[in-house]
Amino acid sequence: xxxxxxxAFMFGKKIAGVHDHxxxxxxxxxxxxxxxxLQGFDGDRSASFTGTSSEIYDAGxxxxxxxxxxGLKAQGYDRGSSSHYSLSVTDQIVRLYDHAAGSWFAFxxxxx
Numbered sequence: 722x723x724x725x726x727x728x729a730f731m732f733g734k735k736i737a738g739v740h741d742h743x744x745x746x747x748x749x750x751x752x753x754x755x756x757x758x759l760q761g762f763d764g765d766r767s768a769s770f771t772g773t774s775s776e777i778y779d780a781g782x783x784x785x786x787x788x789x790x791x792g793l794k795a796q797g798y799d800r801g802s803s804s805h806y807s808l809s810v811t812d813q814i815v816r817l818y819d820h821a822a823g824s825w826f827a828f829x830x831x832x833x
Contacts, residue, residue, distance in 0.1 A: 722750060722763055722770055722779060723786060724808065724815035724828040727795045729754040729761075730774050730788075731810055735833035736761070742827040751833075 725736045729752040736752040749764030759777060761770045768781025777786045784801025796807045804821030815828045 722752075722761065723777070723788070723797070723799075723806065724817055725750045725752040725830065726754075726759055726761060726770065726772075726777055727788065727790065727808055728752075728810060728813075728815055728830045729759060730790055731793060731795075732832075736830055737833040738831040740829040740831065742829065 725739050729736050733754060736750065739748040739750045741748055750761065752759060752761035757773050759772050763770065763781060766781040768779065770777055770779045772778050774790060775788055777788055779786060779801065782801040784799065786799045786801070787797040789796050793810045794808065796805070798805050802821065804819060806817055806819050808815055808817040813830045813832070815830060817826045817828065819826065
């Protein structure tokens, strides 16, 4: 969800899906940013997410996630899992580092 949201804000394109390289799964995540507002839906969890370029509300986890974008990089804090993250974007690949897990995750973003 965070990968899709960050990509939508950075490039201003509609997100039609996300491929999780770690699990090999195509995730049913859609997102669209218009100006400073975000709307999205995670079909796998049947949960919406909304917010701004600085904070996202995940209705599925009933939690807020901060987001600070700087060019093609971003960082933030997930209040639901109490963990920090960092991410970078190259073309349609988002690499996310979860500080609590101490692991990198890669996602391919599918634009509409």
